[in-house]
């Protein structure tokens with residue numbers, strides 16, 4: 113079991129309030145991603161759950177038991193650090209088995225478990241190497257091996273893939289997701305990359321300035337962002353925002369339309385008109401950056417190739433059902 | 448083309464390195480050579496490099512005139528003792544500054560280093576008088592004490608830099624893995640700190656072994672280390688180059704051998720902080 117509940121969790125470093133009251137329910141076996149811009153408190157929140165920092169207020173429940181006064185090792189969680197944090201003087205075997213050794217398991221039992229974990233992660237040939245003799249991806253896998261071998265209630269990941277190159281990152285992303293599903297262990301995963309969040313998560317927590325902006329499944333966040341921040345943060349390219357008279361007509365202060373929800377018409381008469389400033393042709397997609405005069409720069413996305421070029425006039429027609437409306441304080445207007 | 452340029456550069460820099468290495472080593476080589484010359488040949492101009500009458504009589508004379516072993520033992524006790532005590536004080540000091548720094552930590556470190564900026568001769572008279580009243584003149588304890596204090600700032604600085612390099616993440620990983628403070632110390636921290644401790648110890652041993660100002664001023668005979676032994680050959684009766692060289696060769700031999708066998712540690716120690 114690994115059900116984690118946060119109740120009004122607060123954290124201050126001296127006078128600085130970093131986590132401003134977080135409430136969250138992480139269901140057993142689910143994959144939850146904390147996403148948000150750098151410095152918003154993702155790592156801090158994860159470390160509070162791990163027990164590496166003490167809360168300034170609130171409760172953290174693991175399987176219903178408040179653990180705020182429990183030391184990290186006794187919480188039954190394991191953590192994968194951004195820097196991997198492998199023990200440099202120990203072999204891969206020693207690294208993966210260290211937690212078991214500390215728990216006082218018998219030697220042959222440790223060996224059996226370490227070898228099983230290594231086999232899952234394709235690390236068997238490297239068991240007797242030192243971390244410095246491994247590539248970045250292999251080190252990453254050792255760090256994950258160290259986490260899974262203890263059969264924890266939950267895994268905590270702090271930007272584990274951010275030190276890998278782009279291709280390896282995509283591969284490891286899939287591996288981590290598959291491994292988590294296969295083990296069925298609860299996972300909390302921190303990243304600043306919204307693509308990672310969208311692809312890996314069962315549920316996403318969007319953090320900003322120490323506050324939870326929204327908690328929901330990837331598609332919920334995409335289709336019904338609770339506020340301007342989430343609307344702008346989730347989705348790539350970013351949602352277009354328009355203020356002023358056009359928004360007022362819709363009963364909102366700001367309206368937002370995603371680039372993929374703008375229909376592109378050559379020399380059209382209706383819609384939002386402008387001149388293409390830059391056109392990006394990827395083959396699979398065409399991205400247009402359109403200077404729409406008083407509306408500002410708008411981004412439009414077309415699936416497939418569209419033969420338009422810089423300087424061409426276009427009109428962009430927002431799909432009426434896909435227009436997001438936000439009030440003065442930035443919250444979504446529903447209905 | 449690119450490969451040729453690289454080879455050329457390797458050759459040039461290798462020659463350069465050997466040249467400068469030889470340049471730096473030359474005084475020592477010259478000293479060793481001079482120690483095998485007669486006093487007359489040691490003075491000769493132009494000097495003879497290898498083709499002179501080799502003799503070991505200087506070593507015999509030095510051995511006869513003064514008690515090398517007595518001085519060597521003093522050197523070992525003074526250098527070893529001051530290093531050991533300095534480490535005992537510096538380890539906890541550097542530890543706490545590296546792992547639980549406060550706002551003032553940087554100031555304290557700078558203040559400690561600033562004590563090394565004052566020339567020691569500035570405090571010679573007060574220290575001499577204090578030593579005299581406490582009966583510490585010409586005592587091994589007195590020399591251990593002053594050398595220990597003198598090198599302490601450097602030892603603390605070095606250890607601080609090493610401890611700072613130990614990533615906190617690793618200590619936290621050990622905590623997550625269920626290691627108690629004691630086991631964290633035994634299984635994780637100590638193995639990671641040993642290279643740093645070893646090079647600090649070596650460097651301090653060498654510094655203490657070669658320290659001449661305090662040892663010459665605060666000791667005369669019974670506590671006198673090898674520095675005093677060397678100095679005794681450049682005094683009243685005039686300069687005896689060959690014998691002085693023989694004495695110096697004998698004096699630096701132990702530390703040279705130690706340095707030779709611990710080159711790797713030492714290089715790391717001397718470039719501390721430079722390689723991340």
Ligand SMILES: Nc1ncnc2c1ncn2[C@@H]1O[C@H](COP(=O)(O)OP(=O)(O)O)[C@@H](O)[C@H]1O
Nearest residue numbers: 125128130148149150151152153154155156157
């Ligand atoms: N130990 C600490 N002492 C003081 N401030 C801290 C400490 N740890 C983190 N912070 C501050 O808390 C904020 C959030 O940090 P962090 O949780 O690391 O952000 P994220 O992981 O989202 O990038 C940052 O402004 C950071 O400077």
Ligand SMILES: [Mg+2]
Nearest residue numbers: 154155156271
């Ligand atoms: Mg972070």
